Amino acid sequence: MIEDMLRTPAAVQDAERHTAHNYHPLPVVISSAEGAWVTDVDGRRYLDCLAGYSALNFGHRHPTLIAAAHAQLDKLTLTSRAFIHDQFADFCRELAALCGKDLVLPMNTGAEAVETGIKVARKWGYQVKGVPAGQANIVVAEGNFHGRTTTIVSFSTDEDARADFGPYTPGFRVVPYGDLAALAEAIDEHTVAVLLEPIQGEQGVVVPPEGYLPGVRQLCTERDVLFIADEIQSGLGRTGTTFACEQEGVVPDMYLLGKALGGGIVPVSAVAADTDVLGVLRPGQHGSTFGGNPLACAVATEVVRLLATGEFQRRSAELGERLHAGLRGLIGKGLVAVRGRGLWVGLDLDPSLMSGREACERLMERGVLAKDTHGSTIRLAPPLVITEEEIDHAVAQVAAVLAG
Numbered sequence: 001m002i003e004d005m006l007r008t009p010a011a012v013q014d015a016e017r018h019t020a021h022n023y024h025p026l027p028v029v030i031s032s033a034e035g036a037w038v039t040d041v042d043g044r045r046y047l048d049c050l051a052g053y054s055a056l057n058f059g060h061r062h063p064t065l066i067a068a069a070h071a072q073l074d075k076l077t078l079t080s081r082a083f084i085h086d087q088f089a090d091f092c093r094e095l096a097a098l099c100g101k102d103l104v105l106p107m108n109t110g111a112e113a114v115e116t117g118i119k120v121a122r123k124w125g126y127q128v129k130g131v132p133a134g135q136a137n138i139v140v141a142e143g144n145f146h147g148r149t150t151t152i153v154s155f156s157t158d159e160d161a162r163a164d165f166g167p168y169t170p171g172f173r174v175v176p177y178g179d180l181a182a183l184a185e186a187i188d189e190h191t192v193a194v195l196l197e198p199i200q201g202e203q204g205v206v207v208p209p210e211g212y213l214p215g216v217r218q219l220c221t222e223r224d225v226l227f228i229a230d231e232i233q234s235g236l237g238r239t240g241t242t243f244a245c246e247q248e249g250v251v252p253d254m255y256l257l258g259k260a261l262g263g264g265i266v267p268v269s270a271v272a273a274d275t276d277v278l279g280v281l282r283p284g285q286h287g288s289t290f291g292g293n294p295l296a297c298a299v300a301t302e303v304v305r306l307l308a309t310g311e312f313q314r315r316s317a318e319l320g321e322r323l324h325a326g327l328r329g330l331i332g333k334g335l336v337a338v339r340g341r342g343l344w345v346g347l348d349l350d351p352s353l354m355s356g357r358e359a360c361e362r363l364m365e366r367g368v369l370a371k372d373t374h375g376s377t378i379r380l381a382p383p384l385v386i387t388e389e390e391i392d393h394a395v396a397q398v399a400a401v402l403a404g
């Protein structure tokens with residue numbers, strides 16, 4: 001520890017001095033970026049293999065997105081929803097079309113999209129399904145990550161995220177992820193929704209068993225329950241398709257979107273669903289001062305248009321194969337498991353070698369930025385603009401770190 005402190009550059013210490021210690025960042029201070037690369041205050045370049053937890057799916061400062069932001073900054077940035085602005089209609093129509101849903105409700109952060117989904121599901125439960133007042137429950141999965149608000153941490157199974165933040169919001173039931181029988185058991189006549197990540201990102205890019213998502217879909221349909229897919233991290237091209245649910249041919253009742261929707265420029269999140277679900281909200285029942293602001297809409301509309309070309313989904317699928325194949329070659333050479341979809345990988349290191357944190361520090365020294373999750377698991381989620389050569393470079397650096 002002391003040795004670490006001595007090696008810590010002044011710029012890192014400066015950044016830590018007057019902030020709450022709710023993060024444990026790698027000791028790198030970034031000052032500029034382009035595409036898949038970032039540059040620190042000393043001019044060192046790093047390949048960004050985290051991409052802002054998928055908020056930077058299109059890379060840093062994608063020219064189309066930056067141009068849209070610049071143009072909008074010169075015209076109009078905020079109206080609040082008290083008035084209508086000229087960027088709103090296109091954004092809502094095009095995002096709804098991308099999702100195959102009637103309506104969208106724009107918010108800012110992912111956690112707000114999750115909160116919105118919970119509120120809408122409860123209202124739908126009381127008004128449409130006929131659940132008695134105050135009795136609604138929502139089923140969620142063990143190992144979930146849906147954000148950091150007091151309600152959301154109430155149903156987290158990560159003690160760091162949850163402990164000492166009670167009293168907790170009631171109305172949630174937790175079942176093992178990937179277990180259809182447990183889910184069927186947990187659903188009762190007061191269940192309004194099943195809220196799941198189609199792939200659990202923070203948990204270490206955990207892919208559920210084949211058939212699980214279609215099974216969830218079928219159970220929800222049979223029992224008159226909304227299937228809410230939290231695609232905040234898995235969606236918008238990350239897994240090789242627009243939505244991770246698509247890969248199992250599943251259409252949820254509600255998509256929760258965020259992260260990449262803001263193009264790495266502004267926080268933009270949204271809930272997308274059909275009129276019979278999102279239509280339950282009336283004026284005054286939900287909102288956000290910044291939600292759906294002109295700058296957010298201008299950038300996010302271009303994000304939707306980039307995705308509508310299919311190019312990024314294709315890149316993720318094709319380059320993902322290369323990334324997975326390269327990393328699978330390291331199983332038995334320091335890696336014990338490689339999983340994920342597209343350009344999204346969870347790696348379990350041999351825990352006797354080093355912790356995930358240590359691996360990320362060593363990768364950083366080799367010019368690759370990645371993030372550990374739990375224990376000896378690290379996650380790679382490079383921008384979808386990464387090239388084949390850059391993927392090979394990243395895999396070579398992982399190999400070198402594992403080789404010690």
Ligand SMILES: *Cc1c(COP(=O)(O)O)cnc(C)c1O
Nearest residue numbers: 109110111145146147230232233
């Ligand atoms: C990041 C994330 C969230 C929370 O998003 P914030 O913008 O950090 O509030 C919710 N769900 C999932 C699956 C996420 O990965």
